[in-house]
Every structure is written in structure tokens, then in C-alpha cells.
């Protein structure tokens with residue numbers, strides 16, 4: 001038991017040192033000790049180990065005037081250790097090799113063949129391609145990212161945007177657990193990965209915040225008191241299926257008037273005739289948030305009317321979310337920032353007409369400033385920060401969220 005505790009403390013300290021070096025490239029050992037409040041001896045021993053294992057390096061550029069002193073300028077070593085992120089979309093597997101400093105080194109896509117399962121296709125992507133192009137010993141783990149609710153308690157995966165093909169009698173979670181026996185595996189939900197990227201890469205200081213993802217569907221991840229609620233499994237909230245109109249259109253989930261049935265990108269084309277017509281978009285089979293945002297910048301009157309209405313519908317849901325968890329910050333991410341400032345201003349204005357005044361007045365609503373594929377880096381970073389262990393190799397480890 002004592003050994004386990006020592007390993008845990010060592011792992012926590014190494015993560016702390018690694019993060020500090022990541023945030024302060026070129027930091028000295030002395031400043032690391034000050035910043036992390038660890039003893040100079042501990043810092044020195046652990047830094048030496050991190051250098052030896054090629055996680056970091058010492059460029060020795062400082063203190064060149066003090067002859068005889070140890071060179072002292074620490075940096076993260078890029079392109080040295082990796083996490084493989086497999087993103088499952090409808091009949092597609094997108095494979096990414098990402099180094100733990102956050103650079104995507106390799107990107108590949110693979111279309112599922114008839115009767116092929118996501119698991120067997122993922123094995124093809126890893127074993128027949130990715131591992132042949134990289135050093136298998138430098139891969140710390142594998143993340144599988146889906147737009148779905150991963151329900152560990154019932155061992156089920158539920159998605160309204162991804163049709164997981166029949167696995168016969170095999171359970172998809174069980175199959176994934178044993179699919180890559182050489183590596184630890186984490187099964188993660190995409191919105192949670194977006195939210196984690198937002199938290200770590202934009203330095204969010206608010207302890208209570210909500211990230212709303214508008215991609216194929218609509219999802220939310222909540223941070224309460226600094227912690228992600230329900231880990232990265234997507235099993236604790238179904239914001240996209242929050243109904244704001246019991247008489248609204250039927251949603252794929254079986255309810256009526258869900259946000260996803262009203263304001264997701266896939267519904268835009270269908271909704272335009274309610275408000276008029278947008279000549280520039282008449283001939284398109286699919287209308288994106290970007291198309292609508294562009295029409296709004298040209299002050300197309302129908303586009304502006306649609307934006308007013310969907311801003312109101314989103315504000316109704318946000319007003320209720322605020323009443324339940326009182327976040328101080330709400331970030332709208334995924335594809336919705338393409339709707340532009342007019343839409344965001346409408347949402348902010350509408351929030352003053354709905355929701356519990358005292359709470360609503362102190363919430364900041366803003367767009368994500370990260371790229372639309374930031375969830376990939378979010379997945380890598382989440383795996384490294386939360387699940388990777390410096391002191392224990394455990395290829396059999398399997399994490400849901």
C-alpha cells in the first residue's frame with residue numbers, strides 16, 4: 001500500500017513539473033521548485049528522470065556566466081511521445097497521431113467496408129498503418145472519441161448521430177476493452193474533449209462553466225467547482241435533448257421540441273421556409289451555420305429572422321441550464337461560432353428576458369476561439385493529464401470517460 005502511495009505522489013509531482021515546463025518554456029530548476037512548492041532535491045531528481053526518459057530536455061542556455069553550474073533551461077521535448085486518437089464518425093474512422101506537446105503528426109481517414117465494425121476497422125487503422133509509421137514504444141495510449149453517451153453503468157453506447165452497426169452478440173464496450181491489448185485505452189465523448197481543450201488551452205479560470213458543442217448534434221459538458229461532471233463520458237447531461245417546446249417537431253430520440261430537433265445544423269435547411277427565403281442558399285441541399293452566418297453579414301432579412309428565432313430558442317435552454325447549475329461562463333463551440341456576432345448578441349439580449357435574473361445577469365456567454373478540431377488535442381491532453389501514469393505501465397487499463 002505504501003509503495004502505491006509513493007508511486008502516486010511521484011506521478012502527481014512529475015505531471016506537475018511537466019505542466020509547469022509546458023507553460024513556462026525555458027524555466028530553471030530553481031524556479032520550478034518555487035512554482036511547484038516541491039523541494040529542490042525532489043525537483044532535481046524528477047527533472048533528471050524526465051530528461052533521461054526524453055519527456056523534456058535542458059537547452060542549458062541560461063547561467064552561462066556562472067561557470068561550473070548545471071545548465072538550466074528546461075523545455076518540453078516535441079515529437080517524442082504520442083497518443084493515438086481514433087475519431088469515429090458515421091462509417092468513418094479518422095486516426096491521428098498527436099505528440100504530447102500538442103502537435104498532430106499524422107492524420108489518416110478510413111471508410112468502413114460493408115459489414116465491418118468500428119472496432120475491426122480501428123484495428124486496421126492502428127496495426128496496419130499508424131504503428132508502421134511511428135515508434136510503437138513511444139505511444140502512451142489510445143483514445144477513441146465518439147459523439148455519443150457512453151454509459152458505463154449499463155455498458156451501453158447511445159448516439160443519435162452515429163449508427164453503430166450491429167456487433168452481433170458482442171458488446172461494443174467489452175470489444176473495445178480488449179481491442180488493443182498493448183496499450184491503455186480511453187473511450188471518450190467528443191464534447192467533453194472540446195471542453196477540456198477549452199479549459200487547458202485557453203486557461204479558463206472560472207470554476208463553474210459550461211461548454212456547449214454544436215457539431216453533428218448538440219451536447220454540453222459542465223465543470224462544477226473545477227471538476228468535469230461525469231468525467232469525459234457524456235453520460236451525465238443530454239443538453240441537445242432538452243425540450244423547449246412540447247409541441248415542437250419530433251426528435252430522433254422520440255421526444256418533441258428538443259434543441260437538436262430545432263437548432264442543430266441539420267435542421268437549418270428545413271427551417272428557412274418558416275421565415276421566407278434566402279436566394280443565395282435556395283439551391284443548396286444542406287445549409288451550414290457558416291452559410292447562414294454569411295447571409296446574416298450581408299443583412300439578408302430572412303437570415304436575420306432565423307438567427308433571432310434560434311437565438312431565442314437557445315436562450316430558453318441556457319436560461320434553464322443557468323438555473324440548475326449557475327455557471328459564471330458559457331462557451332458556445334463547435335461550428336456555431338460561424339453564425340457570427342449578430343447571433344451571439346441576440347442570445348445575450350434574450351437571456352435578459354428569460355431565466356433567473358440574479359444568476360443570468362452574472363453569466364458571460366462567448367464563442368470558443370479554438371479551431372473546430374480542437375477536441376483532438378483535448379482528447380490527447382485529457383488522456384495524458386488524467387489517465388497516463390509516469391510510474392506504472394498498465395497496458396490493460398481501460399477507461400470510460
Ligand SMILES: [Zn+2]
Nearest residue numbers: 241251253258
Ligand atoms: Zn431529442
